Amino acid sequence: MRKSLLLSTVVSTMVGAALALPAAADVTVASWGGAYTMSQQKAYADTWKGGKANFVNYNGGLGEVRTQVEAGNIQWDIVDVLPHEARVGCDEGLFEELPRDAFTPAADGTSMDDDTMVSVPNNCVVPQIFWSYVPFYQAGTFDGNAAGNPKTIGDFFNVKKFPGKRGIHTWANALIEMALMADGVAAADVYKVMDTEAGIDRAFAKLDTIKDHAVFWSSGSKPLELVSSGEVSMALAYNGRIGAAVLSEGAKFVTNWDGQVLEEEWLVMLKGTKNKKEALEFMVHASAPAQQAGQAKWINYGPMRKSALAIIAAGEPWFNTGVNIMEHMPNAGEAMNNAVFANPEWWADNGDSISERFKAWMGQ
Amino acid sequence: MATLENTASGPLLTADGTPLKVSLARSLRRSKLRGALLVLPALLFLIIIFVVPIAQLLSRSVDDTLVNRALPRTFVAFESWDRQSLPAEAMFEAIFLDITTGEKYTIGKATTRMNYEKPGWRSLIKKSGRKFKKKIKGPPYRDAMIKIDKRWGDVTFWQTLGAMKDPQTLGYFLNAVDRQYDANKHVIMKEKERRVYVMLWWRTFLLSLIVTVGCLAMAYPVAHLLATLPLRYSNLLMICVLMPFWTSLLVRIVAWMVMLQNNGVINSTLVWSGILDDENRLPMMYNFTGTVIVMIQILLPFMILPIYSVMKTIPPSYMRAAQNLGAPPSLAFLKVYFPQTLPGVGAGVILVFIVAIGYYITPELVGGKDGQLIGNMIAYHMQKSLNWGLAAAMGTLLLAAILLLYWVYDRIVGIDNMRMN
Numbered sequence: 164m165r166k167s168l169l170l171s172t173v174v175s176t177m178v179g180a181a182l183a184l185p186a187a188a189d190v191t192v193a194s195w196g197g198a199y200t201m202s203q204q205k206a207y208a209d210t211w212k213g214g215k216a217n218f219v220n221y222n223g224g225l226g227e228v229r230t231q232v233e234a235g236n237i238q239w240d241i242v243d244v245l246p247h248e249a250r251v252g253c254d255e256g257l258f259e260e261l262p263r264d265a266f267t268p269a270a271d272g273t274s275m276d277d278d279t280m281v282s283v284p285n286n287c288v289v290p291q292i293f294w295s296y297v298p299f300y301q302a303g304t305f306d307g308n309a310a311g312n313p314k315t316i317g318d319f320f321n322v323k324k325f326p327g328k329r330g331i332h333t334w335a336n337a338l339i340e341m342a343l344m345a346d347g348v349a350a351a352d353v354y355k356v357m358d359t360e361a362g363i364d365r366a367f368a369k370l371d372t373i374k375d376h377a378v379f380w381s382s383g384s385k386p387l388e389l390v391s392s393g394e395v396s397m398a399l400a401y402n403g404r405i406g407a408a409v410l411s412e413g414a415k416f417v418t419n420w421d422g423q424v425l426e427e428e429w430l431v432m433l434k435g436t437k438n439k440k441e442a443l444e445f446m447v448h449a450s451a452p453a454q455q456a457g458q459a460k461w462i463n464y465g466p467m468r469k470s471a472l473a474i475i476a477a478g479e480p481w482f483n484t485g486v487n488i489m490e491h492m493p494n495a496g497e498a499m500n501n502a503v504f505a506n507p508e509w510w511a512d513n514g515d516s517i518s519e520r521f522k523a524w525m526g527q
Numbered sequence: 528m529a530t531l532e533n534t535a536s537g538p539l540l541t542a543d544g545t546p547l548k549v550s551l552a553r554s555l556r557r558s559k560l561r562g563a564l565l566v567l568p569a570l571l572f573l574i575i576i577f578v579v580p581i582a583q584l585l586s587r588s589v590d591d592t593l594v595n596r597a598l599p600r601t602f603v604a605f606e607s608w609d610r611q612s613l614p615a616e617a618m619f620e621a622i623f624l625d626i627t628t629g630e631k632y633t634i635g636k637a638t639t640r641m642n643y644e645k646p647g648w649r650s651l652i653k654k655s656g657r658k659f660k661k662k663i664k665g666p667p668y669r670d671a672m673i674k675i676d677k678r679w680g681d682v683t684f685w686q687t688l689g690a691m692k693d694p695q696t697l698g699y700f701l702n703a704v705d706r707q708y709d710a711n712k713h714v715i716m717k718e719k720e721r722r723v724y725v726m727l728w729w730r731t732f733l734l735s736l737i738v739t740v741g742c743l744a745m746a747y748p749v750a751h752l753l754a755t756l757p758l759r760y761s762n763l764l765m766i767c768v769l770m771p772f773w774t775s776l777l778v779r780i781v782a783w784m785v786m787l788q789n790n791g792v793i794n795s796t797l798v799w800s801g802i803l804d805d806e807n808r809l810p811m812m813y814n815f816t817g818t819v820i821v822m823i824q825i826l827l828p829f830m831i832l833p834i835y836s837v838m839k840t841i842p843p844s845y846m847r848a849a850q851n852l853g854a855p856p857s858l859a860f861l862k863v864y865f866p867q868t869l870p871g872v873g874a875g876v877i878l879v880f881i882v883a884i885g886y887y888i889t890p891e892l893v894g895g896k897d898g899q900l901i902g903n904m905i906a907y908h909m910q911k912s913l914n915w916g917l918a919a920a921m922g923t924l925l926l927a928a929i930l931l932l933y934w935v936y937d938r939i940v941g942i943d944n945m946r947m948n
Contacts, residue, residue, distance in 0.1 A: 224909075251913065379813065379898070512642065513647075518912065519723050522904075526727065
């Protein structure tokens, strides 16, 4: 998701630029493309009576948002952002602050902000989903392996017991957390350890153990190709990509939830948009429990609102193909046994310097 | 007509009595102006989409006004600080007032900038901003601030202010070559673990060089063939050259993946034919080798076409004449043919090198851990980290490197000798 499938992005941005010149009061939403945008289209846009929402694809980051706001030339009304961007953009005044009482409370009257599974960082953001970095492999890969199938995050980092290459991404997020968990740090202590220089050294030392076996990927579809083709025996991927392959295409992938790192996804409104009223209406609609739950009919990213999870659990089989979806959710049930919520405050502080160190590590 | 006959006495005059020289100059000026008007749209276009953005980019790379604007009092107090010991109460008071009275977004933008100098500034100021107003009612500030967050007592945070005190900075350029300022604005190396850009510069140049040499080695014979074959064969060959050129970049990359990966066509064939055993498949994808192979294939037409266009103009009789005069074929090639192709070679080399140096999508897709180049870092800092100053500095260095190359080329070969087509 962080860098969605390059091909689809490039192609659809070009097509989008050529075709999708939205009419005046249409709301334009920049999102990540692929199955994820499709789920937003079906769950939010198709059910919205207030107007028309057009989706355009983008590749993440605030570069384009900052350009639009600084130039006063707003093309996107709403953007689907990662946790780091959600904070930095609000701090820098790139996003509108939104009236919190405009949003739909849960059925029992709990306000949206209290209904959200993590604390809401500022008044600019509206809850979307959780997605996660998670290891997976193709069923059958480890047949006949003395140690059986890998189960834990430690197994992902153990190339002796579980031979084969490992597909990992080209940036540091989640890898630091996973390396520490694989090295025996309890999920709850991960960020305490990461706050120390020694803790970071420890994480890199653990990463060293798989470096010579690593195949790096940068677009979200890549790890699936790597695992399918046998190029690697295990890979980290966005859980929704694995889920889409398993649920909709019948792929035989096995997800190991142990040691997963969950990331937030928020909606924000660009500061200075002319369609403020319509955009707010759309955001209210998209963040209501019913729509949040509706999205899970199309993709296995977990709604941030607890009440939405309750709706799904009560409505199983919920997925559009008629199967249960809760067991594929990153933020419910057994998946949460040994999991970490990525700490955006830590990454906002240390992301740049860790990123340099990670690139240096990759280049050595 | 009278003027023409009137050659003996005085200057030539036109029918209306103005001297011919003046009249001619006037009409020339008018036609020049008309000509200029025709170029005007292109010129404006160039200025707007090329010159202005580049100028802005250059200015971004040295601009450092954000923090100055956000913390005016602090930098006044900074001047009277020894930069070694923990600052005195006055400086604490200054930064307290700057943070609590400053405009929210100005502070927000400044913290992003400050965090480049030392990780932690962002959360320190953000958290403090919330708590200061609630918990600190008035002076003295120093101990109260350290109580709220002990990092205020950490002199290394204060020292980084030294790097940000001037409205212009070379800090981004320093960062782009793994260096930084210390508290006294002396240039020092970055910590060992964070040195990454110098390595990436070398890799970028090395890759571009290898790709350029590889392209030249392959393009030269092909171009020669194209230029000398009979038309019906050379047309077919030309289509073979241009076909991939017209094919989508991503399609070509994916095709190479199918060919080169571990279980790809080449490796499987080698294993099947017994040349390799299954354990020792050649790693040709997701590394430097893969990047070089794919980039050479992609950039090959940029080398073939300029060389071909020059070779086409060389009459075959020159070579025959050289051989007639007794030169063996190799000498005739070296002394007669090759020098005449140099303008095309020069154009091809410059073109391929310049395109290669800024390439980043292809290396990222096929290069694995070796696929990170300066281009990727510029994109990363533009889109993700929002460190536009650093991105601008790297872009400027890249531009400077290309201009330098251009200059060297001009000195050695001469730009006028270059022929694009």
